[in-house]
Amino acid sequence: MQKNSAITLFGGSGDLTYRKLLPALYNLESTGKLSDDFKIIAIGRRDYSCDQYLEIAQRWIETYARKKFDSVVFNKFKKRVIYFKMDVSDVEEYYRLQQFYDNQGINHHIYYYAVAPSLFIPITNGLKKYSATNQAKVIIEKPFGEDLASATQLNTTLAQFFGQDEIYHIDHYLGKEMIQNIISLRANNIIFKEIWNNKCIESIQISASESEGVGTRAGYYDKSGALKDMVQNHLFQVLSIVVMDNPEGDFATEQLKVFNRLCAVSDYSKEVVRGQYAGYLAETNISPQSQTETFVALKLFVENDRFSGVPIYIKTGKKLKHRETQLAIKFRQVGNSLPNSLIIKIQPDEGVNFKFNIKKPGTITELQQVSMDFCQSCVLENRINTPEAYERLLYACMNDDRSLFSRWDQIVASWKFANEISAKFDQIPLEVYEQGSEGPESAIAMTEWIV
Numbered sequence: 001m002q003k004n005s006a007i008t009l010f011g012g013s014g015d016l017t018y019r020k021l022l023p024a025l026y027n028l029e030s031t032g033k034l035s036d037d038f039k040i041i042a043i044g045r046r047d048y049s050c051d052q053y054l055e056i057a058q059r060w061i062e063t064y065a066r067k068k069f070d071s072v073v074f075n076k077f078k079k080r081v082i083y084f085k086m087d088v089s090d091v092e093e094y095y096r097l098q099q100f101y102d103n104q105g106i107n108h109h110i111y112y113y114a115v116a117p118s119l120f121i122p123i124t125n126g127l128k129k130y131s132a133t134n135q136a137k138v139i140i141e142k143p144f145g146e147d148l149a150s151a152t153q154l155n156t157t158l159a160q161f162f163g164q165d166e167i168y169h170i171d172h173y174l175g176k177e178m179i180q181n182i183i184s185l186r187a188n189n190i191i192f193k194e195i196w197n198n199k200c201i202e203s204i205q206i207s208a209s210e211s212e213g214v215g216t217r218a219g220y221y222d223k224s225g226a227l228k229d230m231v232q233n234h235l236f237q238v239l240s241i242v243v244m245d246n247p248e249g250d251f252a253t254e255q256l257k258v259f260n261r262l263c264a265v266s267d268y269s270k271e272v273v274r275g276q277y278a279g280y281l282a283e284t285n286i287s288p289q290s291q292t293e294t295f296v297a298l299k300l301f302v303e304n305d306r307f308s309g310v311p312i313y314i315k316t317g318k319k320l321k322h323r324e325t326q327l328a329i330k331f332r333q334v335g336n337s338l339p340n341s342l343i344i345k346i347q348p349d350e351g352v353n354f355k356f357n358i359k360k361p362g363t364i365t366e367l368q369q370v371s372m373d374f375c376q377s378c379v380l381e382n383r384i385n386t387p388e389a390y391e392r393l394l395y396a397c398m399n400d401d402r403s404l405f406s407r408w409d410q411i412v413a414s415w416k417f418a419n420e421i422s423a424k425f426d427q428i429p430l431e432v433y434e435q436g437s438e439g440p441e442s443a444i445a446m447t448e449w450i451v
Protein backbone atom coordinates (compact mmCIF):
# COMPACT_ATOMS: atom_id res chain seq x y z
CA MET A 1 0.00 0.00 0.00
CA GLN A 2 1.40 3.41 -0.96
CA LYS A 3 1.75 6.29 1.48
CA ASN A 4 -1.02 8.91 1.63
CA SER A 5 -3.59 6.42 0.40
CA ALA A 6 -7.30 6.33 1.00
CA ILE A 7 -10.33 4.38 -0.01
CA THR A 8 -13.35 6.54 -0.75
CA LEU A 9 -16.67 4.76 -0.35
CA PHE A 10 -19.28 6.45 -2.53
CA GLY A 11 -22.47 5.15 -0.95
CA GLY A 12 -20.86 5.30 2.49
CA SER A 13 -24.28 5.38 4.18
CA GLY A 14 -25.72 2.49 2.19
CA ASP A 15 -26.45 -1.14 2.91
CA LEU A 16 -23.41 -2.53 1.08
CA THR A 17 -21.01 -0.29 3.00
CA TYR A 18 -22.56 -1.00 6.39
CA ARG A 19 -23.04 -4.74 5.96
CA LYS A 20 -20.00 -5.70 3.93
CA LEU A 21 -17.38 -3.00 3.33
CA LEU A 22 -16.92 -1.52 6.82
CA PRO A 23 -16.87 -4.97 8.49
CA ALA A 24 -14.32 -6.11 5.86
CA LEU A 25 -12.12 -3.06 6.47
CA TYR A 26 -12.41 -3.60 10.22
CA ASN A 27 -11.25 -7.21 9.75
CA LEU A 28 -8.27 -5.93 7.76
CA GLU A 29 -7.53 -3.55 10.63
CA SER A 30 -7.72 -6.33 13.15
CA THR A 31 -5.35 -8.53 11.14
CA GLY A 32 -2.89 -5.64 10.81
CA LYS A 33 -3.26 -5.30 7.04
CA LEU A 34 -3.92 -1.55 6.82
CA SER A 35 -0.95 0.79 6.68
CA ASP A 36 -0.79 3.40 9.44
CA ASP A 37 -1.73 6.43 7.37
CA PHE A 38 -4.46 4.70 5.30
CA LYS A 39 -7.76 6.62 5.41
CA ILE A 40 -11.36 5.57 4.84
CA ILE A 41 -13.61 8.29 3.45
CA ALA A 42 -17.34 7.51 3.56
CA ILE A 43 -19.50 9.68 1.33
CA GLY A 44 -23.28 10.05 1.64
CA ARG A 45 -25.97 12.69 1.50
CA ARG A 46 -27.18 12.31 5.05
CA ASP A 47 -26.35 14.96 7.55
CA TYR A 48 -24.10 13.02 9.91
CA SER A 49 -21.23 14.30 11.96
CA CYS A 50 -18.23 12.00 11.89
CA ASP A 51 -19.04 10.82 15.44
CA GLN A 52 -22.64 10.04 14.54
CA TYR A 53 -21.50 8.11 11.50
CA LEU A 54 -19.00 6.11 13.56
CA GLU A 55 -21.66 5.27 16.12
CA ILE A 56 -23.78 3.72 13.36
CA ALA A 57 -20.76 2.04 11.80
CA GLN A 58 -19.82 0.47 15.13
CA ARG A 59 -23.20 -1.25 15.43
CA TRP A 60 -22.86 -2.79 11.95
CA ILE A 61 -19.29 -3.87 12.59
CA GLU A 62 -20.28 -5.48 15.90
CA THR A 63 -22.92 -7.49 14.06
CA TYR A 64 -21.24 -8.33 10.78
CA ALA A 65 -17.45 -8.46 11.20
CA ARG A 66 -16.08 -12.00 11.41
CA LYS A 67 -13.52 -10.84 13.99
CA LYS A 68 -14.90 -10.38 17.47
CA PHE A 69 -15.42 -6.71 18.27
CA ASP A 70 -12.43 -5.31 20.12
CA SER A 71 -12.55 -1.72 21.37
CA VAL A 72 -8.77 -1.27 21.05
CA VAL A 73 -8.93 -2.28 17.37
CA PHE A 74 -12.02 -0.14 16.82
CA ASN A 75 -10.38 2.92 18.39
CA LYS A 76 -7.52 2.59 15.93
CA PHE A 77 -9.98 1.99 13.08
CA LYS A 78 -12.07 5.05 14.05
CA LYS A 79 -9.13 7.38 13.48
CA ARG A 80 -9.03 6.44 9.81
CA VAL A 81 -12.70 7.02 9.07
CA ILE A 82 -14.05 10.39 7.92
CA TYR A 83 -17.64 10.99 6.86
CA PHE A 84 -17.95 13.48 4.01
CA LYS A 85 -21.37 14.77 3.01
CA MET A 86 -21.93 15.55 -0.66
CA ASP A 87 -24.32 15.04 -3.54
CA VAL A 88 -22.25 12.89 -5.88
CA SER A 89 -24.43 13.71 -8.88
CA ASP A 90 -23.31 17.37 -8.74
CA VAL A 91 -20.06 17.75 -10.71
CA GLU A 92 -19.15 20.99 -8.95
CA GLU A 93 -19.08 19.22 -5.57
CA TYR A 94 -15.88 17.45 -6.65
CA TYR A 95 -13.95 20.71 -6.32
CA ARG A 96 -14.79 20.67 -2.59
CA LEU A 97 -13.90 16.97 -2.41
CA GLN A 98 -10.50 17.64 -3.97
CA GLN A 99 -9.85 20.43 -1.46
CA PHE A 100 -10.69 17.98 1.30
CA TYR A 101 -8.22 15.42 -0.10
CA ASP A 102 -5.55 18.15 -0.32
CA ASN A 103 -6.12 19.12 3.31
CA GLN A 104 -5.81 15.48 4.36
CA GLY A 105 -2.70 14.98 2.23
CA ILE A 106 -4.35 12.13 0.30
CA ASN A 107 -3.05 11.57 -3.21
CA HIS A 108 -3.35 7.82 -3.86
CA HIS A 109 -6.89 6.67 -4.25
CA ILE A 110 -9.14 3.67 -4.36
CA TYR A 111 -12.66 4.77 -5.22
CA TYR A 112 -15.41 2.30 -4.41
CA TYR A 113 -18.66 2.88 -6.31
CA ALA A 114 -21.14 1.40 -3.79
CA VAL A 115 -24.01 3.36 -5.29
CA ALA A 116 -26.74 2.81 -7.86
CA PRO A 117 -25.33 2.23 -11.38
CA SER A 118 -26.96 5.48 -12.59
CA LEU A 119 -24.35 7.34 -10.50
CA PHE A 120 -21.27 5.59 -11.93
CA ILE A 121 -20.94 8.01 -14.86
CA PRO A 122 -21.66 11.26 -12.88
CA ILE A 123 -19.06 10.27 -10.26
CA THR A 124 -16.43 9.53 -12.92
CA ASN A 125 -17.15 12.86 -14.64
CA GLY A 126 -16.83 14.73 -11.33
CA LEU A 127 -13.50 13.06 -10.52
CA LYS A 128 -12.22 13.69 -14.04
CA LYS A 129 -13.03 17.38 -13.80
CA TYR A 130 -11.46 18.20 -10.44
CA SER A 131 -9.13 15.41 -9.39
CA ALA A 132 -5.54 16.54 -8.89
CA THR A 133 -4.17 13.10 -9.64
CA ASN A 134 -4.92 10.11 -11.79
CA GLN A 135 -3.14 7.81 -9.33
CA ALA A 136 -6.43 6.09 -8.79
CA LYS A 137 -8.12 2.72 -8.89
CA VAL A 138 -11.83 2.17 -8.98
CA ILE A 139 -13.80 -0.78 -7.66
CA ILE A 140 -17.09 -1.05 -9.39
CA GLU A 141 -20.06 -3.07 -8.22
CA LYS A 142 -22.36 -5.16 -10.31
CA PRO A 143 -24.47 -4.67 -12.30
CA PHE A 144 -21.91 -3.43 -14.81
CA GLY A 145 -24.46 -2.00 -17.23
CA GLU A 146 -27.87 -3.34 -18.12
CA ASP A 147 -26.70 -4.97 -21.34
CA LEU A 148 -23.63 -4.94 -23.58
CA ALA A 149 -24.38 -1.48 -25.01
CA SER A 150 -24.73 0.25 -21.63
CA ALA A 151 -21.74 -1.66 -20.23
CA THR A 152 -19.64 -0.43 -23.17
CA GLN A 153 -20.75 3.17 -22.63
CA LEU A 154 -19.85 2.89 -18.96
CA ASN A 155 -16.47 1.36 -19.74
CA THR A 156 -15.72 4.17 -22.21
CA THR A 157 -16.52 6.81 -19.57
CA LEU A 158 -14.43 5.07 -16.91
CA ALA A 159 -11.51 4.79 -19.34
CA GLN A 160 -11.47 8.59 -19.73
CA PHE A 161 -10.19 8.83 -16.16
CA PHE A 162 -8.97 5.39 -15.09
CA GLY A 163 -6.53 3.18 -16.94
CA GLN A 164 -8.01 -0.21 -17.94
CA ASP A 165 -5.71 -1.87 -15.36
CA GLU A 166 -7.05 0.41 -12.64
CA ILE A 167 -10.67 -0.65 -13.13
CA TYR A 168 -11.57 -3.46 -10.73
CA HIS A 169 -14.90 -5.08 -11.57
CA ILE A 170 -15.89 -6.75 -8.37
CA ASP A 171 -17.75 -10.03 -8.35
CA HIS A 172 -17.74 -11.08 -4.73
CA TYR A 173 -18.36 -14.71 -5.71
CA LEU A 174 -14.73 -14.85 -6.84
CA GLY A 175 -13.67 -14.00 -3.29
CA LYS A 176 -15.67 -16.80 -1.70
CA GLU A 177 -13.67 -19.49 0.01
CA MET A 178 -15.34 -22.52 -1.59
CA ILE A 179 -15.21 -21.01 -5.08
CA GLN A 180 -11.47 -20.58 -4.71
CA ASN A 181 -11.44 -24.15 -3.47
CA ILE A 182 -12.82 -25.48 -6.77
CA ILE A 183 -9.43 -24.94 -8.38
CA SER A 184 -7.56 -26.50 -5.45
CA LEU A 185 -9.84 -29.48 -5.50
CA ARG A 186 -9.44 -29.95 -9.25
CA ALA A 187 -5.70 -29.49 -9.28
CA ASN A 188 -4.55 -31.28 -6.15
CA ASN A 189 -6.47 -34.54 -6.06
CA ILE A 190 -5.47 -37.16 -8.58
CA ILE A 191 -8.92 -38.76 -8.31
CA PHE A 192 -10.58 -35.55 -9.53
CA LYS A 193 -7.81 -34.16 -11.74
CA GLU A 194 -7.78 -37.19 -13.98
CA ILE A 195 -11.53 -37.47 -14.41
CA TRP A 196 -12.42 -33.78 -14.77
CA ASN A 197 -13.54 -34.12 -18.37
CA ASN A 198 -16.38 -35.19 -20.66
CA LYS A 199 -15.29 -38.83 -20.63
CA CYS A 200 -16.12 -39.13 -16.94
CA ILE A 201 -18.50 -36.27 -16.18
CA GLU A 202 -22.08 -36.60 -17.35
CA SER A 203 -23.45 -33.21 -16.31
CA ILE A 204 -22.75 -30.15 -14.20
CA GLN A 205 -25.28 -28.29 -12.07
CA ILE A 206 -24.91 -24.85 -10.51
CA SER A 207 -27.70 -23.56 -8.33
CA ALA A 208 -28.15 -20.49 -6.19
CA SER A 209 -31.40 -20.37 -4.25
CA GLU A 210 -32.46 -17.47 -2.11
CA SER A 211 -35.26 -17.59 0.43
CA GLU A 212 -35.62 -13.80 0.50
CA GLY A 213 -37.65 -11.79 -2.01
CA VAL A 214 -36.61 -8.53 -3.66
CA GLY A 215 -36.68 -6.58 -0.38
CA THR A 216 -35.40 -3.03 -0.67
CA ARG A 217 -33.81 -3.66 -4.08
CA ALA A 218 -37.14 -3.85 -5.92
CA GLY A 219 -36.59 -0.79 -8.13
CA TYR A 220 -33.30 -2.14 -9.44
CA TYR A 221 -34.38 -5.79 -9.54
CA ASP A 222 -37.53 -5.24 -11.57
CA LYS A 223 -35.39 -3.80 -14.39
CA SER A 224 -32.84 -6.56 -14.09
CA GLY A 225 -34.30 -9.97 -13.24
CA ALA A 226 -32.58 -13.20 -12.27
CA LEU A 227 -30.60 -13.71 -15.49
CA LYS A 228 -28.84 -10.36 -15.31
CA ASP A 229 -28.68 -10.16 -11.52
CA MET A 230 -27.18 -13.60 -10.86
CA VAL A 231 -26.33 -15.62 -13.97
CA GLN A 232 -24.51 -13.14 -16.22
CA ASN A 233 -22.01 -12.41 -13.45
CA HIS A 234 -21.80 -14.70 -10.38
CA LEU A 235 -22.91 -18.02 -11.84
CA PHE A 236 -20.98 -17.64 -15.09
CA GLN A 237 -17.91 -16.93 -12.96
CA VAL A 238 -18.44 -20.19 -11.08
CA LEU A 239 -19.05 -22.03 -14.33
CA SER A 240 -15.84 -20.72 -15.88
CA ILE A 241 -13.80 -22.06 -12.95
CA VAL A 242 -15.41 -25.48 -13.14
CA VAL A 243 -14.95 -26.03 -16.86
CA MET A 244 -11.78 -24.10 -17.75
CA ASP A 245 -9.43 -26.22 -19.83
CA ASN A 246 -6.23 -25.39 -18.08
CA PRO A 247 -6.67 -24.37 -14.42
CA GLU A 248 -2.92 -23.92 -14.10
CA GLY A 249 -2.85 -21.34 -16.92
CA ASP A 250 -3.52 -17.60 -16.70
CA PHE A 251 -6.76 -17.54 -14.73
CA ALA A 252 -8.53 -14.61 -16.43
CA THR A 253 -7.54 -15.78 -19.92
CA GLU A 254 -8.79 -19.28 -19.20
CA GLN A 255 -12.06 -17.81 -17.94
CA LEU A 256 -12.41 -15.72 -21.08
CA LYS A 257 -11.94 -18.81 -23.26
CA VAL A 258 -14.91 -20.38 -21.45
CA PHE A 259 -17.12 -17.31 -21.91
CA ASN A 260 -16.28 -17.26 -25.61
CA ARG A 261 -17.33 -20.88 -25.98
CA LEU A 262 -20.67 -20.75 -24.21
CA CYS A 263 -23.36 -22.28 -26.40
CA ALA A 264 -27.06 -22.16 -25.73
CA VAL A 265 -29.28 -25.04 -26.73
CA SER A 266 -31.25 -24.57 -29.93
CA ASP A 267 -34.75 -24.81 -28.45
CA TYR A 268 -35.02 -21.99 -25.94
CA SER A 269 -38.65 -22.67 -25.11
CA LYS A 270 -37.69 -26.12 -23.74
CA GLU A 271 -34.30 -25.45 -22.23
CA VAL A 272 -34.79 -22.09 -20.57
CA VAL A 273 -37.33 -21.70 -17.78
CA ARG A 274 -38.47 -18.36 -16.41
CA GLY A 275 -40.48 -18.01 -13.23
CA GLN A 276 -41.93 -15.32 -11.02
CA TYR A 277 -42.89 -15.93 -7.40
CA ALA A 278 -46.55 -15.58 -6.44
CA GLY A 279 -47.03 -12.18 -4.82
CA TYR A 280 -44.14 -10.48 -6.66
CA LEU A 281 -46.50 -8.08 -8.44
CA ALA A 282 -47.80 -6.82 -5.09
CA GLU A 283 -44.32 -5.95 -3.78
CA THR A 284 -43.51 -2.26 -3.22
CA ASN A 285 -41.90 -0.57 -6.25
CA ILE A 286 -42.74 -3.43 -8.61
CA SER A 287 -44.78 -2.68 -11.70
CA PRO A 288 -48.15 -4.52 -11.43
CA GLN A 289 -47.69 -5.78 -15.01
CA SER A 290 -44.06 -6.78 -14.51
CA GLN A 291 -42.79 -9.65 -16.66
CA THR A 292 -39.47 -9.76 -14.81
CA GLU A 293 -38.26 -13.23 -13.88
CA THR A 294 -37.37 -13.88 -10.24
CA PHE A 295 -36.26 -17.38 -11.24
CA VAL A 296 -34.36 -18.64 -14.23
CA ALA A 297 -33.05 -22.08 -15.15
CA LEU A 298 -31.11 -22.90 -18.29
CA LYS A 299 -29.23 -25.66 -19.98
CA LEU A 300 -26.12 -24.77 -21.92
CA PHE A 301 -22.85 -26.19 -23.19
CA VAL A 302 -19.25 -25.08 -23.28
CA GLU A 303 -17.59 -26.27 -26.44
CA ASN A 304 -14.00 -26.62 -25.24
CA ASP A 305 -11.88 -29.77 -25.55
CA ARG A 306 -12.45 -30.82 -21.99
CA PHE A 307 -16.21 -30.44 -21.69
CA SER A 308 -17.67 -30.51 -25.16
CA GLY A 309 -21.09 -32.22 -25.10
CA VAL A 310 -21.56 -32.08 -21.32
CA PRO A 311 -24.85 -30.37 -20.39
CA ILE A 312 -24.54 -27.65 -17.79
CA TYR A 313 -27.64 -26.74 -15.81
CA ILE A 314 -27.89 -23.42 -14.02
CA LYS A 315 -30.77 -22.31 -11.83
CA THR A 316 -31.31 -19.43 -9.49
CA GLY A 317 -34.29 -17.76 -7.91
CA LYS A 318 -35.80 -15.83 -5.07
CA LYS A 319 -38.37 -16.80 -2.41
CA LEU A 320 -37.42 -20.45 -2.66
CA LYS A 321 -37.54 -23.10 0.03
CA HIS A 322 -33.88 -22.84 1.06
CA ARG A 323 -31.05 -20.37 0.89
CA GLU A 324 -28.30 -22.42 -0.68
CA THR A 325 -25.63 -22.08 -3.35
CA GLN A 326 -23.90 -25.18 -4.60
CA LEU A 327 -22.10 -26.80 -7.47
CA ALA A 328 -22.81 -30.46 -8.25
CA ILE A 329 -20.86 -32.70 -10.59
CA LYS A 330 -22.59 -35.86 -11.76
CA PHE A 331 -20.18 -38.53 -12.97
CA ARG A 332 -20.98 -41.17 -15.55
CA GLN A 333 -22.53 -44.39 -14.39
CA VAL A 334 -20.63 -47.67 -14.21
CA GLY A 335 -22.95 -50.49 -15.27
CA ASN A 336 -26.04 -50.49 -13.09
CA SER A 337 -24.53 -48.56 -10.20
CA LEU A 338 -25.78 -45.13 -9.23
CA PRO A 339 -23.64 -42.27 -10.59
CA ASN A 340 -21.01 -40.82 -8.27
CA SER A 341 -21.56 -37.21 -7.46
CA LEU A 342 -19.52 -34.43 -5.96
CA ILE A 343 -21.23 -31.47 -4.34
CA ILE A 344 -19.34 -28.33 -3.43
CA LYS A 345 -21.39 -26.29 -0.98
CA ILE A 346 -20.66 -22.63 -1.42
CA GLN A 347 -23.05 -20.86 0.96
CA PRO A 348 -24.35 -20.61 3.63
CA ASP A 349 -22.80 -23.99 4.49
CA GLU A 350 -19.32 -24.54 3.10
CA GLY A 351 -18.14 -28.05 2.44
CA VAL A 352 -17.75 -30.98 0.09
CA ASN A 353 -19.84 -34.11 -0.22
CA PHE A 354 -18.94 -37.13 -2.34
CA LYS A 355 -21.37 -39.95 -3.07
CA PHE A 356 -20.17 -43.39 -4.07
CA ASN A 357 -21.35 -47.02 -4.21
CA ILE A 358 -20.51 -49.84 -1.87
CA LYS A 359 -21.91 -53.31 -1.38
CA LYS A 360 -24.93 -53.47 0.89
CA PRO A 361 -23.90 -55.32 4.06
CA GLY A 362 -24.95 -58.97 4.09
CA THR A 363 -25.70 -59.13 0.37
CA ILE A 364 -23.48 -60.46 -2.39
CA THR A 365 -23.96 -57.95 -5.18
CA GLU A 366 -26.55 -55.44 -4.05
CA LEU A 367 -25.21 -51.89 -4.00
CA GLN A 368 -26.01 -48.92 -1.86
CA GLN A 369 -24.96 -45.32 -2.20
CA VAL A 370 -23.12 -43.74 0.71
CA SER A 371 -21.50 -40.37 1.14
CA MET A 372 -18.39 -38.76 2.55
CA ASP A 373 -18.91 -35.32 3.97
CA PHE A 374 -16.51 -32.53 4.79
CA CYS A 375 -18.06 -29.52 6.49
CA GLN A 376 -15.67 -26.60 6.47
CA SER A 377 -17.99 -24.05 8.06
CA CYS A 378 -18.90 -26.38 10.95
CA VAL A 379 -15.50 -25.67 12.49
CA LEU A 380 -15.61 -22.42 14.44
CA GLU A 381 -11.90 -21.82 13.89
CA ASN A 382 -12.38 -22.07 10.12
CA ARG A 383 -15.21 -19.55 10.25
CA ILE A 384 -13.18 -17.06 12.27
CA ASN A 385 -10.02 -17.49 10.23
CA THR A 386 -11.56 -17.42 6.78
CA PRO A 387 -11.52 -13.93 5.25
CA GLU A 388 -14.89 -12.89 3.94
CA ALA A 389 -15.18 -12.32 0.21
CA TYR A 390 -15.12 -8.51 0.43
CA GLU A 391 -12.20 -8.55 2.83
CA ARG A 392 -10.17 -10.71 0.47
CA LEU A 393 -11.09 -8.61 -2.55
CA LEU A 394 -10.43 -5.22 -0.93
CA TYR A 395 -7.04 -6.42 0.19
CA ALA A 396 -6.28 -7.77 -3.28
CA CYS A 397 -7.13 -4.40 -4.85
CA MET A 398 -4.97 -2.52 -2.32
CA ASN A 399 -2.11 -4.76 -3.46
CA ASP A 400 -2.76 -4.43 -7.22
CA ASP A 401 -3.78 -8.08 -7.43
CA ARG A 402 -6.30 -8.28 -10.26
CA SER A 403 -6.58 -12.04 -10.35
CA LEU A 404 -9.85 -12.10 -8.39
CA PHE A 405 -11.59 -9.42 -10.47
CA SER A 406 -13.50 -9.79 -13.71
CA ARG A 407 -11.74 -8.43 -16.78
CA TRP A 408 -13.51 -6.17 -19.27
CA ASP A 409 -13.19 -8.72 -22.10
CA GLN A 410 -14.88 -11.31 -19.86
CA ILE A 411 -17.72 -8.92 -19.16
CA VAL A 412 -18.20 -8.32 -22.90
CA ALA A 413 -18.32 -12.06 -23.61
CA SER A 414 -20.70 -12.84 -20.76
CA TRP A 415 -23.04 -9.97 -21.68
CA LYS A 416 -23.12 -11.16 -25.30
CA PHE A 417 -24.27 -14.58 -24.19
CA ALA A 418 -26.77 -13.27 -21.62
CA ASN A 419 -28.21 -10.87 -24.23
CA GLU A 420 -28.59 -13.75 -26.67
CA ILE A 421 -30.75 -15.54 -24.10
CA SER A 422 -32.75 -12.53 -22.93
CA ALA A 423 -33.53 -11.67 -26.57
CA LYS A 424 -35.49 -14.95 -26.66
CA PHE A 425 -37.41 -14.28 -23.46
CA ASP A 426 -40.62 -13.45 -25.35
CA GLN A 427 -40.68 -17.11 -26.53
CA ILE A 428 -40.45 -18.40 -22.97
CA PRO A 429 -43.56 -18.34 -20.78
CA LEU A 430 -43.26 -16.83 -17.32
CA GLU A 431 -44.37 -19.49 -14.81
CA VAL A 432 -45.69 -18.38 -11.45
CA TYR A 433 -44.31 -20.47 -8.58
CA GLU A 434 -45.32 -20.66 -4.94
CA GLN A 435 -43.20 -18.89 -2.36
CA GLY A 436 -41.16 -21.39 -0.33
CA SER A 437 -41.25 -23.96 -3.15
CA GLU A 438 -38.40 -25.40 -5.25
CA GLY A 439 -39.35 -23.12 -8.16
CA PRO A 440 -41.36 -23.65 -11.37
CA GLU A 441 -42.36 -27.23 -12.21
CA SER A 442 -40.63 -27.13 -15.60
CA ALA A 443 -37.33 -26.25 -13.95
CA ILE A 444 -37.64 -29.15 -11.52
CA ALA A 445 -38.33 -31.46 -14.48
CA MET A 446 -35.34 -30.20 -16.50
CA THR A 447 -32.93 -32.72 -15.00
CA GLU A 448 -32.49 -34.81 -11.90
CA TRP A 449 -31.14 -32.10 -9.60
CA ILE A 450 -28.58 -33.40 -7.12
CA VAL A 451 -29.24 -32.47 -3.51
Ligand SMILES: NC(=O)c1ccc[n+]([C@@H]2O[C@H](COP(=O)([O-])OP(=O)(O)OC[C@H]3O[C@@H](n4cnc5c(N)ncnc54)[C@H](OP(=O)(O)O)[C@@H]3O)[C@@H](O)[C@H]2O)c1
Pocket residue numbers: 010011012013014015016017043044045046086087088089113114115116117119141142143220
Ligand atom coordinates in the same frame (compact mmCIF):
# COMPACT_ATOMS: atom_id res chain seq x y z
N1 LIG B 1 -26.37 -4.26 -0.70
C1 LIG B 1 -25.76 -5.31 -1.19
O1 LIG B 1 -25.61 -6.36 -0.53
C2 LIG B 1 -25.21 -5.28 -2.60
C3 LIG B 1 -24.61 -6.45 -3.12
C4 LIG B 1 -24.06 -6.40 -4.39
C5 LIG B 1 -24.11 -5.23 -5.11
N2 LIG B 1 -24.69 -4.13 -4.59
C6 LIG B 1 -24.68 -2.91 -5.40
O2 LIG B 1 -24.07 -1.86 -4.65
C7 LIG B 1 -24.67 -0.62 -4.95
C8 LIG B 1 -25.18 0.01 -3.65
O3 LIG B 1 -26.17 -0.84 -3.08
P1 LIG B 1 -26.77 -0.59 -1.62
O4 LIG B 1 -27.60 -1.78 -1.34
O5 LIG B 1 -25.71 -0.23 -0.66
O6 LIG B 1 -27.72 0.68 -1.86
P2 LIG B 1 -28.40 1.64 -0.78
O7 LIG B 1 -28.51 0.99 0.55
O8 LIG B 1 -29.63 2.17 -1.43
O9 LIG B 1 -27.35 2.83 -0.62
C9 LIG B 1 -27.15 3.80 -1.60
C10 LIG B 1 -26.07 4.76 -1.17
O10 LIG B 1 -25.90 5.70 -2.24
C11 LIG B 1 -25.92 7.00 -1.64
N3 LIG B 1 -26.42 7.96 -2.60
C12 LIG B 1 -27.48 7.85 -3.42
N4 LIG B 1 -27.59 8.96 -4.17
C13 LIG B 1 -26.60 9.79 -3.80
C14 LIG B 1 -26.19 11.07 -4.22
N5 LIG B 1 -26.82 11.74 -5.19
N6 LIG B 1 -25.13 11.62 -3.60
C15 LIG B 1 -24.48 10.97 -2.61
N7 LIG B 1 -24.79 9.75 -2.21
C16 LIG B 1 -25.85 9.16 -2.79
C17 LIG B 1 -26.84 6.88 -0.45
O11 LIG B 1 -26.58 7.95 0.42
P3 LIG B 1 -27.73 8.58 1.37
O12 LIG B 1 -28.51 7.41 1.86
O13 LIG B 1 -26.95 9.27 2.41
O14 LIG B 1 -28.55 9.45 0.50
C18 LIG B 1 -26.39 5.54 0.10
O15 LIG B 1 -25.19 5.70 0.82
C19 LIG B 1 -25.75 -0.93 -5.98
O16 LIG B 1 -25.21 -0.74 -7.25
C20 LIG B 1 -26.06 -2.39 -5.75
O17 LIG B 1 -26.56 -3.02 -6.91
C21 LIG B 1 -25.24 -4.12 -3.36
